[in-house]
Amino acid sequence: MNTSSQIQKHLEDNFTKNDIIDLRQEFSRNGLVKVPKLVPEEIKATVHKEILRLLDDHTERRDITLETTDNTPRHLNIVKSDTIKAHSPMLVALRENDHFLNFLGHITEETLHPEVTEDEEFVITRQDRPGDTHGWHWGDYSFALIWIVKMPPVKAGGMLQCIPHTYWNKENARINQYICDNPIRTYSFVAGDIYLLKADTTLHRTVPLTEPATRIMLNMTWASERDYGKLSLQEDDRWWENTQASKAHQNAT
Ligand SMILES: O=C(O)CCC(=O)C(=O)O
Numbered sequence: 001m002n003t004s005s006q007i008q009k010h011l012e013d014n015f016t017k018n019d020i021i022d023l024r025q026e027f028s029r030n031g032l033v034k035v036p037k038l039v040p041e042e043i044k045a046t047v048h049k050e051i052l053r054l055l056d057d058h059t060e061r062r063d064i065t066l067e068t069t070d071n072t073p074r075h076l077n078i079v080k081s082d083t084i085k086a087h088s089p090m091l092v093a094l095r096e097n098d099h100f101l102n103f104l105g106h107i108t109e110e111t112l113h114p115e116v117t118e119d120e121e122f123v124i125t126r127q128d129r130p131g132d133t134h135g136w137h138w139g140d141y142s143f144a145l146i147w148i149v150k151m152p153p154v155k156a157g158g159m160l161q162c163i164p165h166t167y168w169n170k171e172n173a174r175i176n177q178y179i180c181d182n183p184i185r186t187y188s189f190v191a192g193d194i195y196l197l198k199a200d201t202t203l204h205r206t207v208p209l210t211e212p213a214t215r216i217m218l219n220m221t222w223a224s225e226r227d228y229g230k231l232s233l234q235e236d237d238r239w240w241e242n243t244q245a246s247k248a249h250q251n252a253t
């Protein structure tokens with residue numbers, strides 16, 4: 001059986017109609033839903049292997065604060081989207097797989113479109129130093145699927161915190177105000193977890209690492225119809241792609 005049929009069969013065998021309705025409800029309420037059984041274990045193992053291989057060969061460090069998110073920090077190692085695309089046909093095919101996208105579309109109740117700017121299709125991050133974090137932010141695009149490859153114990157940090165149903169104004173993000181005014185939900189993960197995030201309307205961050213520990217994930221991104229024509233995509237704040245982005249300030253501690 002080829003990978004695409006394998007995915008199709010796996011989804012049919014593992015999710016009932018009511019499972020999908022429950023996932024849909026959780027996603028719309030919380031902006032995040034865990035779907036660790038999204039693909040067969042052997043495909044997940046291949047995805048993890050690809051991620052580790054890409055990290056071995058192509059890692060770049062980022063230590064910045066970002067103006068469009070009220071100067072929240074990014075301290076982490078990344079593999080950029082174009083690098084992933086150039087070196088992993090398998091991940092490219094998976095992100096565009098019709099069965100996969102149709103299934104996720106039943107959870108989101110919106111079509112997932114693979115066409116996003118080239119620098120946003122994927123990102124791999126590895127956090128490993130005390131203080132490493134992906135600070136409070138929203139996504140430019142609606143949907144992100146995060147594949148957790150390695151996760152420290154909760155004691156060491158690295159969990160995800162979320163405030164769903166919030167909106168990004170790049171001129172005045174008001175992040176601390178959102179944190180004051182809303183409950184924050186914190187999610188722990190284990191290696192092998194996969195979660196779907198409503199990234200554009202869920203304010204989120206990773207809790208800073210408190211000791212040396214390894215946290216590795218891959219982000220696959222898709223657009224909703226609503227995303228096309230968003231003015232916010234024109235801001236020069238794409239810190240992962242361009243270390244010189246005018247809204248990214250270097251070497252913050
Ligand atoms: O590392 C995570 O779990 C979240 C990643 C994230 O927010 C992002 O890639 O935009």
Ligand SMILES: [Fe+2]
Nearest residue numbers: 138139199204
């Ligand atoms: Fe994010």
